């Protein structure tokens with residue numbers, strides 16, 4: 001009996017200890033590439049999840065209740081910003097009843113503030129004008145040069161929420177920055193033959209990659225970002241492709257528009273499907289994703305094997 005009591009007391013003592021796992025901050029990122037950067041920064045000190053899969057278009061996400069549940073438990077919400085998530089995230093934030101992760105809350109971080117934006121508006125615009133990039137182009141995660149500042153921004157924010165691990169978050173951000181500084185010139189060298197190449201893309205998600213790698217998107221299959229193609233616009237795209245001898249159409253894998261296949265058939269241009277983001281759930285890192293991204297784009301190098 002005494003032995004049993006000792007065991008019971010020992011068990012109770014164990015239960016009374018704060019569980020280290022429960023103390024970890026929970027980070028929820030909207031898109032998987034952002035979650036992957038956050039996971040590199042968080043290491044073992046925070047839990048990270050993503051609301052969107054790389055197979056889902058991040059502009060239009062089905063706001064299922066389980067996503068609100070995930071947000072209700074979050075200590076930090078990471079968003080791309082620039083209205084990328086405005087069509088689906090605000091309702092989930094409200095539904096989560098979590099004050100910290102509302103816009104302006106201490107657990108809300110819009111990472112677009114760390115990026116040198118492209119296509120920032122010079123005059124007031126809104127989505128009613130038929131463009132889903134009213135605040136500037138949100139597809140900056142296609143340019144790895146934008147990621148260092150984002151990683152440090154996440155590290156500082158996590159350090160505020162979890163001061164005990166502030167130094168560890170900064171160290172991990174620095175490790176990612178060092179890796180990127182080594183990889184980026186390698187990727188640039190591999191894709192140098194793409195400079196000046198004229199391409200067509202489905203959606204206007206490439207301005208940052210264009211600026212980084214020097215290729216040029218001469219037409220988009222969407223007449224405006226978020227607006228599906230129409231015959232008159234497709235005729236214009238076909239004309240531009242013939243004029244410039246465009247060898248390929250690039251699109252994120254979450255666009256599987258039949259129009260792109262028709263254009264490919266009519267022009268002989270190949271279709272290059274790029275993953276819509278890091279395969280975060282499978283454990284892929286941002287750097288691994290960029291290796292794949294660069295490997296796919298390398299298929300466009302004239303005469304180069306994939």
Ligand SMILES: [Zn+2]
Nearest residue numbers: 133204205225
């Ligand atoms: Zn977009």
